[in-house]
Amino acid sequence: MKDVARRAGVSESAVSFALNGRPGVSEVTRDRVRRVAEQLGWRPSTAARALSGEGAATVGFVLARPADTLGVDSFFLQLVSGIQEVLAERHLGLLFQIAQDIADECAVYRRWWAEHRVDGVLVVDPRTDDPRPDLLDELGLPGVVIGGAPDARHPGLTTVWADDAGAMAAVVDELYALGHRRIVHIAGLAGLAHTERRIRTLRAEADRRGLTEVRSVTTDYSDAEGAAVTRRVLSGPTPPTALVYDNDVMAVAGVAAAAGLGFSVPADVSVVAWEDSALCRMVKPWLSALSRDTVEFGRTAARELTALLDGGPARAVQVPVPRLIERDSTGAARGG
């Protein structure tokens, strides 16, 4: 900084004002200082900025899922890609950690905040009974919750979410129109806010139409449980004519499991996958799926967090409703 001041012919404090974007120096001086600083390869030390209260220039992201369920999960890599795009433009780092469970995740937030490691966090997998919003409030740690519906009890948190309820209603509409009356929803993790939202919507849509053979079964999102539940429900006395899976991996495993029992898709059973991906077009038949732009979802969340860090207000931002793309795995119900 001394070198920059000498070369630019200004005081050290003028250099500090200029490089930190603060008032107190003219635009001409600011430009000169920046040019000289660039020539000298000077960059502000994150550590120095953190101690002077200017932030860690880093955003935290914790994923509390067992490593092995991440096997073929494209959702998080796509989400992180979108997040990273926005953070990179702002020269913000992404501090990433895989936690054992939600308690471990809370401990990570406490530690990061106490150690000035992050300026804010992106919170994923919101739950119906979730200790994290209270914790962020208590710590004063800025946060954006990805995937949860807005919660009036936490006005300081931004929420970026999709209308899972609307998407599930559209799926039921379409399956009903195709004559399906027995539908099983092979859901994700119980307790996750979006899992419960989908389950509630399915129940409400079934009740509205007087359908009694419609239900949800929760799983751990793995291909193994997707296949096991598929085999179980198809082996019953009155098997469902349509299956809705909460992710692509379970749907693909489910189609294979159905084939193993002699069920043809879609002649005997229709299949819808919640999360569209390349995977849905890699199997025969190509899977009908709910599609959304996950990379853009990540970008939106990161933009909201940087806005929050810049002093903007917390907001509830809704991304477009996932759209049902009909491919070859859905058809008229047998005898429907």
Added chain:
Amino acid sequence: MKDVARRAGVSESAVSFALNGRPGVSEVTRDRVRRVAEQLGWRPSTAARALSGEGAATVGFVLARPADTLGVDSFFLQLVSGIQEVLAERHLGLLFQIAQDIADECAVYRRWWAEHRVDGVLVVDPRTDDPRPDLLDELGLPGVVIGGAPDARHPGLTTVWADDAGAMAAVVDELYALGHRRIVHIAGLAGLAHTERRIRTLRAEADRRGLTEVRSVTTDYSDAEGAAVTRRVLSGPTPPTALVYDNDVMAVAGVAAAAGLGFSVPADVSVVAWEDSALCRMVKPWLSALSRDTVEFGRTAARELTALLDGGPARAVQVPVPRLIERDSTGAARGG
């Protein structure tokens, strides 16, 4: 720190010695100070540690691949899971960034190191012509290269690698024993060290056996290119009887593409996937694949980096050779 010193009845410098694991205090004092510090919820500030030269307590990881090729890539999530397991034990953070290209990746390293953001980096996707080892040498930035063969020109870098050449030789052995003489290797990105190693080995093994219809075609690792190249090579006048894919995604897409042209697997063409995953058991027929423990690969790399940061020597560590698991996609060559 003042509070800890007062409660423990020692000087502030004794607290500093005790908590930073330095000599100068007795074991009894060290234990007392640690207990008091824990009771008070005291934690060292990363920023303060960084400025005092004690490190950022953070490891960097840059991935220079386009976001969309990460679609269904389970390799990196599994690798990061293993890395994270080891780092979490040591209370080290993982700073993650997706870069546009290798030049951008180099710029990220320069910035992170200049800003004291990381203590060391994990380098992936080593290339045959790679500017990164020179850069790490120049900066003095500790690094572990994942996947590259040891390079005597960079004695300061640790290398954690697998013997791709040995695995490819085993695949050729097996296919040759099944009567295959026309083999196409649908490879990953040109210029990556392990891609080139596999291509060279395939060539050498073919030459050794006098096989003239064996070749490699490079791709971008995507399912789209995997399918396109499959269609192209199977449409020729003398199509190959065996296909070896550099990842699971391309193999699955390739089987579907082959079926589209009327080729049955393995009756008309045998298929081997390089990277085993749940995906290989989600399609019919189940794919024969090269299997390795990617989570353990990540753990090994992280352990080597922490050893380097603790002042240990750079090493070349070889992980077990990927093992060919024969499932239903490989069989005797037609007419072989």
